[in-house]
Amino acid sequence: MPTKEEMQKVMDWCEAKKAERKRIYIIERNPFKEDIEWMRRFALIEIDRPTNIASKLSIVYDSTTKTLSQHMNGDWRKIEPDVKIERK
Secondary structure, three states, rough: OOOHHHHHHHHHHHHHHHHHHHHHHHHHHOOOOOOHHHOOOOOOEEOOOOOOOOOOOEEEOOOOEEEEEEOOOOOOEOOOOOOOOOOO
């Protein structure tokens, strides 16, 4: 699953696209398919698109809450970073 750094990289890219395009919502091809393993299953990234009309095969970025969501088991769920537990 995602690390905090990978998630931040995706969210920073989404914020840059939003600032560049200046639209209500944006649909872009996923540029992270080759770089980030957990992003391979998403063909598109939808920025600020309501989940009730977003594709269930996309990842959705919400700029108001700064979260990424995916459709899983019939519902949209927030993607959380992995928590690493290190033993000493």
